[in-house]
Amino acid sequence: MKIRPGLVLELAVNFLLPWLAYRLARPYVGETGALIASAVPPLVWSAIELARFRRVDALSVMVLAGIVLSVAAMALGGSARMxxxxxxxxxxxxxxxxxxxxxxxxxxxxxxxxASVAREMAGGAAHFDALWRERPGLASAMRVMTLVWGSGLTAETALRAWMALTWPVERFLVVSPFIGYGIYGGLALWTLWYRKTMRSRLQDSAPASGVAG
Structure with missing residues (x-):
């Protein structure tokens, strides 16, 4: 897997800059204000993407959704468990x-x-749309990945929520990071393996279907 400048910029805008904005703003405007400030970089990035390419950046939307949910959840209360x-x-x-x-x-x-392919190559979005139409195996692979990631993230949340509500706070703080990183790491490793496997299958089936790679 090659690390491309477009991907680095995308990750920086959606993860590094929101974190920096949060850390810099928190001493002056509090946690809620800092969370709102952290939404500015992905929001600006989404506006630029929409103006330049007439598309919404999916990763930015996910980051913004997480920030909005975090601000909304703060309104539920300030107890340690909450x-x-x-x-x-x-x-x-x-x-x-x-x-x-x-x-x-x-x-x-x-x-x-x-969105990732569109940043990695010229005409990437159209190329990916063509692959989606012409190779049914790609559509099936995308659905399997969606199912696995959705199930994994949901299960991780259910487990951590149970721990947060039933365990002592100190125990949760010690164990929870290992649970979260373990599940995310497992999902990432599975994704790399599955992507490599599906790429080989799609390449093997391309000559039979007459589709150029």
């Missing part, structure tokens, strides 16, 4: 959105993958 639960709600909401997109003609991962 704050712990708040952190779990974001990934859970994203997991539910993944699962809800399965019956749609194009699941959520389709838009994430197409």
């Amino acid at each position: 704050l712990l639960l708040r952190e779990s709600l974001i990934s859970g909401a994203i997991g539910v959105v993944f699962l809800l997109s399965l019956p749609m003609r194009r699941p959520l991962i389709f838009y994430l993958a197409r």
